[in-house]
Amino acid sequence: MPRRTHVSSGASGSDNAGTSNNNNEATNPESVTVDDRAPLWMFVKKISKYETGGSWRWQCNFYKLYYNGSHTRVEKHLLKKGGKGITICTKVNPQATAQIRKLFKDCKERIANRAARPVPLPLSTSQGSSATRGSYSLSYGDYTAPTSEGKKRRAAGGPLEKAFQNAAREECHDEIARMFYTGGLSFNLARNPYYRNSYMRASTLPGYVPPGYNALRTTLLVKERKNLEYQLEPLKLTWRDKGVSSCSDGWSDPQRKPLINVMAICESGPMMLNAVNCEGEYKDFNFISELRTESIKQVCYQNVVQVVTDNAPVYAKAGALIASKYSTIFWTPCVVHTLNLALKNIYTPSHAANNVDVYAKCSWIQPVVEDVMFIKNFIMNHGMRLVMFNDHCNLKLLSVAPTRFASAVIMLKRFKTIKNGLQQMVISTKWDDYKEDDSRKAGRVKEILLDDFMWDNI
Structure with missing residues (x-):
């Protein structure tokens, strides 16, 4: 989302753009909010937006003429750069032009200051394990290795390594890994067959540059949708x-x-x-x-x-x-939803009047389900108890949505699978020694998990 900054400007009287009291004023004491990525919109009046892109029909507050285009054309018009299809604004005096230029420059500096700083890639293995013994700064090429490893480093850069371009390969790997880490991408993406195929195809195209942000979300997306519709x-x-x-x-x-x-x-x-x-x-x-x-x-x-x-x-x-x-x-x-409701009705006391015989035989299910949910909620809601659980159980506690089919049965099945881990957790010294949460509930959890009759019911 673009950063917006409060500045003093002549933008007033319009929901999207500024107006000035006369053609020689670019600013006044009124404080307005400016979009750092498109600050000059405040000096024009937006009339109507086109369906695609960032283009508008707009009117210059100084020149009073109408134009079509994006913020780039506003910039060329007000800053007197000119260009194809756009004229320079001759109604702005030098003082107002200087103020507009200063505002535009300040916005660009704020964007540059907020930009991510480049971080050097890890050292290649051709430099050995000297990364732990040498030193390097945050700028590229400033690495200094101990002199005792000079021969090893020279030997590592021999003709065989140069032939296979090992250093270049490692740098490429590091760049791809950096993309995953900085973009918050799932490691499972590397298992996607299109991930590997795309890089293999790109390696056969010298000078290939991958598609950018706009291409991925517009033309390529439309193209892929048409292809899927064709395949269907x-x-x-x-x-x-x-x-x-x-x-x-x-x-x-x-x-x-x-x-x-x-x-x-x-x-x-x-x-x-x-x-x-x-x-x-x-x-x-x-x-x-x-x-x-x-x-x-x-x-x-x-x-x-x-x-x-x-x-x-x-x-x-x-x-x-x-x-x-x-x-x-x-x-x-839905048959699944019907069966789920039927299973719940069998052991729910509120429906006992409608199925007395069945409830009498299945009434023991409800207390077992309540005990299991009590244990699950106690562990999940207490951080230290959850740590103890993770130390003893390889599987996680399932949190099945109530609307899912046989949610109670699924939860009981998982408890049966991790029975040994749950019992080892509550008989460990850590469980009894930790007193920071509700010790009474912790004791109740231990009592239930060590009850053989409860496990027989599950």
């Missing part, structure tokens, strides 16, 4: 003959934005249609019905056999609304 055409051609089930499910992304995924599934395979951001929307049955209707139109309603959702009342109502609108489409509740 054979799958779409089978929809008419085999029919489609339109499925959807709600979830939240890492920013907690509520999303609804819509998929088209047939015998030939599944296909993701879209993911709708429902942030700020009231998800009643009318909204869900309209959303699913749009996905049906995308597939063509003649190809859709059924609409599959979970059993929530709002989805059931939306499914009935769609079924009434399209006579050939049926609403089907």
Whole structure:
């Protein structure tokens, strides 16, 4: 995000640009917020933005003429650089021009000061392990090695090493590793087949430069999407003959934005249609019905056999609304969600009146699940207890979402797998010696984990 700075300027009276009381004033005492990357927008009036890029239709506050273009053209106009399709501003006096130039220069200096500083790459192995014995500064080429290793270093740079370009290879490896570290990239990216293939192909193209930021997010992205749509055409051609089930499910992304995924599934395979951001929307049955209707139109309603959702009342109502609108489409509740609710109803006391016989036989499940969740929450919510757990257990505690199928069964299965580690944790001296958290709950956790009857129930 561009850094914004408060300065004194003549920008006032416009939501995006500045106005001046006369043509000879570039500044006034009023303080405004300036975008360091595009500070000269404050001296023009933005009229309308074009659909793509950063170009606007704008009017100079001094010259009062209209132009089309980005901030670069504003710069050429106000700083009197001129260029193709843009004239210099002749209405700004030298004093105002000097003030505008100073503002532009100050913004560039602030951007340069915030830029990342270059850090030298690690020393190559041709310099031996002298990195631990020599010395080097943060500037390139300032490394000083001990004189006692001079012969070894000279020998390492022999004709064989030069022939295989070992030093250049190591520098290339270091640059790639630096890209991973500074970009926060997952190491699993190195297992992506396209990662290796891209470098192998680039090595055959002398002078090749990888695509930049704008190319990756615009032209190349559009090109890849068209290619995927082309590859999916054979799958779409089978929809008419085999029919489609339109499925959807709600979830939240890492920013907690509520999303609804819509998929088209047939015998030939599944296909993701879209993911709708429902942030700020009231998800009643009318909204869900309209959303699913749009996905049906995308597939063509003649190809859709059924609409599959979970059993929530709002989805059931939306499914009935769609079924009434399209006579050939049926609403089907999700089987996995149905089984999950059935498993919960078996051992939930609040539903005992509806299934007395079954609850009498399965009532022991609820206390076991509650004890396991109590242990899991106690360990996860206390840092030192979590450290003790990690010391004794190779696997992690699963935190299964309540809406997932058989979430209680999955949690109990993981506890059974790490039984020995959990018991070793609570009988260790560290568990009893640590008194900084709730020792009463810690004792209760120890009592449960050492209870053979509880493990038999699991």
